[in-house]
Amino acid sequence: MRSSRPLSIETRIKVILTAIAMALTALTVGTALTQGFFERAGEARLLLETARSAASGLPADHVEPLLKRLKPFWKEAPRAQGAETVRSADGQEWRFVLDRAAIWNALVYRQRYVLVAGLIGLLVAVELAVFLAYSLTRPMKILAWGCEQMRSGRWVRLPTLSRTPYELEALNEAFNGMVDDLKRWQEFQKQAARVERLAALGSVAAAVAHEVKNPLASMRIHLDLLRGRLPEKEKDCLEILGAELDRLNQTVSQLLSYARPRPPLFGPVDVRDLLSWTASMTSTPCRLAAVNLSWAVEEGCPPIWGDGPQLKQVMLNLVLNAVAAQPNGGSVRLEAQRSGQNVALRVEDAGPGIPAELLERIFDPFFTTRPDGTGLGLSIVHRIVEGHGGRIDVESTGQKTVFSVTLPTAPPGKKES
Numbered sequence: 095m096r097s098s099r100p101l102s103i104e105t106r107i108k109v110i111l112t113a114i115a116m117a118l119t120a121l122t123v124g125t126a127l128t129q130g131f132f133e134r135a136g137e138a139r140l141l142l143e144t145a146r147s148a149a150s151g152l153p154a155d156h157v158e159p160l161l162k163r164l165k166p167f168w169k170e171a172p173r174a175q176g177a178e179t180v181r182s183a184d185g186q187e188w189r190f191v192l193d194r195a196a197i198w199n200a201l202v203y204r205q206r207y208v209l210v211a212g213l214i215g216l217l218v219a220v221e222l223a224v225f226l227a228y229s230l231t232r233p234m235k236i237l238a239w240g241c242e243q244m245r246s247g248r249w250v251r252l253p254t255l256s257r258t259p260y261e262l263e264a265l266n267e268a269f270n271g272m273v274d275d276l277k278r279w280q281e282f283q284k285q286a287a288r289v290e291r292l293a294a295l296g297s298v299a300a301a302v303a304h305e306v307k308n309p310l311a312s313m314r315i316h317l318d319l320l321r322g323r324l325p326e327k328e329k330d331c332l333e334i335l336g337a338e339l340d341r342l343n344q345t346v347s348q349l350l351s352y353a354r355p356r357p358p359l360f361g362p363v364d365v366r367d368l369l370s371w372t373a374s375m376t377s378t379p380c381r382l383a384a385v386n387l388s389w390a391v392e393e394g395c396p397p398i399w400g401d402g403p404q405l406k407q408v409m410l411n412l413v414l415n416a417v418a419a420q421p422n423g424g425s426v427r428l429e430a431q432r433s434g435q436n437v438a439l440r441v442e443d444a445g446p447g448i449p450a451e452l453l454e455r456i457f458d459p460f461f462t463t464r465p466d467g468t469g470l471g472l473s474i475v476h477r478i479v480e481g482h483g484g485r486i487d488v489e490s491t492g493q494k495t496v497f498s499v500t501l502p503t504a505p506p507g508k509k510e511s
């Protein structure tokens with residue numbers, strides 16, 4: 095058996111209010127008409143009594159015109175039962191019954207304006223019921239829509255409704271508050287997951303790095319010794335071997351710096367120095383990829399309160415990513431400017447952008463789309479920025495990607511004047 099869907103609140107409000115309006119209208123009109131009817135019937139009886147007493151002293155042919163005056167309310171009765179009689183002095187008899195239909199018709203005709211007004215009142219009441227039902231249930235429908243969106247994984251905030259009862263407004267605000275809390279909670283969970291992954295990685299990386307780094311150093315030394323002994327034409331192989339060893343060493347170092355970060359050593363970091371160092375360090379990869387790098391620092395930009403080498407690593411990773419995203423040429427623009435008590439660093443490239451579905455994951459350790467990437471660059475950047483009490487945001491379209499790093503200009507709790 096299929097259970098029938100319960101009536102919506104909107105329908106219930108409409109039905110109840112319409113029923114109340116109809117009942118009130120019917121009661122008012124009904125009372126007025128019934129009262130009128132009894133008044134008319136009383137008048138008719140008085141008329142009959144007057145005619146009856148007058149007829150008792152008159153001959154039949156004088157009574158006839160008198161009886162015509164009874165006609166609007168009385169009609170002649172075919173039978174004696176239940177009828178009122180009028181008798182003339184010479185004994186002729188007339189029988190009458192009350193003509194209820196005629197009285198009602200006359201009454202309705204006389205009260206027609208009242209009836210029309212009642213009908214209009216009823217229509218207005220029904221319209222009001224519909225409007226009230228709509229305005230009361232609309233916020234609830236929006237709320238239900240919001241919950242449905244949340245259930246399907248889309249974050250939505252409900253619009254502020256004007257002229258809404260305050261209870262519904264409170265419900266709206268509570269929903270938006272819940273969404274904000276959930277967002278914060280999700281962000282927190284992501285960070286906790288990242289920290290967890292990091293902790294697991296930390297212990298593995300420490301052991302692996304210990305095992306790998308020393309043999310790597312010894313291999314590099316022996317390779318250099320070997321270079322002196324081999325004839326010139328054999329040295330190409332050593333070059334390749336050396337380059338691969340360096341790459342391996344760099345990967346292990348990156349892994350270590352992610353897994354075992356050292357706490358930042360804070361001090362003032364000149365923004366102009368930071369950007370010019372980044373530009374000079376990345377000039378070779380930029381040249382090789384035909385990427386045009388430019389940079390600018392806003393006049394009067396204050397120094398960042400941070401760890402110089404760590405901030406250099408941040409800029410280097412961001413610029414190398416931007417260059418890697420444009421292997422066939424393009425541009426990278428570095429900008430720094432004051433933003434309240436902070437400095438905002440911007441790294442913008444004209445690359446193909448990051449697909450929306452990947453944006454969420456780019457700061458995860460080991461997430462990479464490049465065959466030769468470790469996927470640690472942005473995780474390190476994220477960790478360093480967080481360690482500085484700053485934040486990193488990314489915006490990406492099909493034509494460009496912008497990383498914005500906001501860093502404080504003073505130690506926490508110390509406001510710059």
Ligand SMILES: Nc1ncnc2c1ncn2[C@@H]1O[C@H](COP(=O)(O)OP(=O)(O)OP(=O)(O)O)[C@@H](O)[C@H]1O
Nearest residue numbers: 415416419456462463464467468469470471472495
């Ligand atoms: N400017 C950018 N334009 C397009 N994609 C980017 C950009 N920056 C980062 N990405 C994407 O984010 C991913 C993660 O970057 P991340 O720096 O963490 O690792 P990686 O560059 O792949 O490797 P590595 O550890 O060597 O830096 C990249 O693989 C790339 O897909």
Ligand SMILES: [Mg+2]
Nearest residue numbers: 411415471472
């Ligand atoms: Mg990278």
